[in-house]
Amino acid sequence: MRIGYRTLKTAVGTPIAIWIAQLMQLDGAVSAGILTILCIQTTRKSSVLSAWHRFIATLLAMFISIVVFESLTYHPITIGIVLLLFIPITVKWKITPGIVTSTVIILHLYQARDISFQLIGNELLLITVGIGTALLLNLYMPSLDKKLLEYQERLEHHFKVILKEIATFLRDGDQAWSGKELTETEVILDHAESYVVRDIENHLLRSHHPFYSYFQMRRKQFELLKRMLPLASQLNHTYAQSFQMATFFDELSDSVHPGNTSTIFLEKVHRLKKKFEEDALPQTREEFETRANLYRLLQEIEQYLILKKTINKNGKPAFHKKERLENTKKNKD
Known part of the structure; x- marks a missing residue:
């Protein structure tokens, strides 16, 4: 106990x-x-x-x-x-x-x-x-940084899984995924935000927390991911554009972390959009619907990346674990 x-x-x-x-x-x-x-x-x-x-x-x-x-x-x-x-x-x-x-x-x-x-x-x-x-x-309150970093790591792991599953949908049409990460992500976000509020209240003169904007951004991104899943699961994976999008989502999944890589991937989104516009027109109704849904998926992921870019530009983003612990040690010194 x-x-x-x-x-x-x-x-x-x-x-x-x-x-x-x-x-x-x-x-x-x-x-x-x-x-x-x-x-x-x-x-x-x-x-x-x-x-x-x-x-x-x-x-x-x-x-x-x-x-x-x-x-x-x-x-x-x-x-x-x-x-x-x-x-x-x-x-x-x-x-x-x-x-x-x-x-x-x-x-x-x-x-x-x-x-x-x-x-x-x-x-x-x-x-x-x-x-x-x-x-x-009550002058002594334990630091919650370690717990918040744990939530950050778990959350980013779940984001990687979700993005990887979208890539799998696009490439193979595989729908065997249980989707448990979606439910778990909701729980992680709720717990993380409650810990952030507690940590803010443990510092009487603090009005901003470095993790507050981060978890708010991740929650908004998560809502976008939930909107992308139905789009991806309905797409026909036999078209070249689907494979291109799958590769993009694989790369994005491998790059989920607190740092700022959004600019690189936004450029890739813009190149994909341009390429889709230059491709030959659809020949069948099915191909037209697939291309339209792919384009919608691109727009959703673009918003996902813009959110990350905004938080890194205007907010106070969370650090990598090593950087965070180093900063905490410096503050104590």
Whole structure:
């Protein structure tokens, strides 16, 4: 059984927060541990937001509790009045993650039945210890570069297989392929994009991620590949143009990687288009339909290559594995 970082931080942070609260001789030291559990999040950004929401919500809860309990009385009904006032405000201020922790503080104040400056100071220190412990633990977040590189390699392998299958369709008319790479590619893209979002949120000052544009580009290319497959599977493989296209797709399959080879292949597409235009006109309806579908296939693959060219020109493309690891090492140095 694998233990995740969030579980490990919770297991370490909770007793530490309680221990610190006990050293400070705070009443209700266990509440510091509860705050730590609630503030441990999967990313730095979500941890900071969670801590901020809970801190503001707790201050609001304390203010409303003091006013209601001291103005009315300490009775179970007044707890309901406090919550009726408190919860709608947290919703309006968009700090609802702080409702649970603030309720604990409200019950502390109710149980004391005498709100003093000492009690208020005790509660503020509990909040500081609990939230502070969680924030310190969340300063460390494991790098996701290795996982993203793994997704990149798996994705490019699947692209190679799909392009190779299109070449096989064009050359041999073979339709024995199971197509499992299509389903797996969807899953890889979903997982990769979720990891990119997590990595962005682990860097509070980062607004761009080198992998974000890359996986967005691959998703758009994948949609084009799915459109090409029906075209390729319906083509008659007995014509010379089909063999020429098959050779092109074979070469493209062998060249799938994060680098920029799109310009070279775009030139090949343009040469193929020109050659098709110079070929003798179709003699039969079947040949006409085949040539028309081949031309559509060329247009689709042209868009596929233009996407890659655009991302390499305007975006921040992902590096090869070796280059990526070298850059990561330089940044650490």
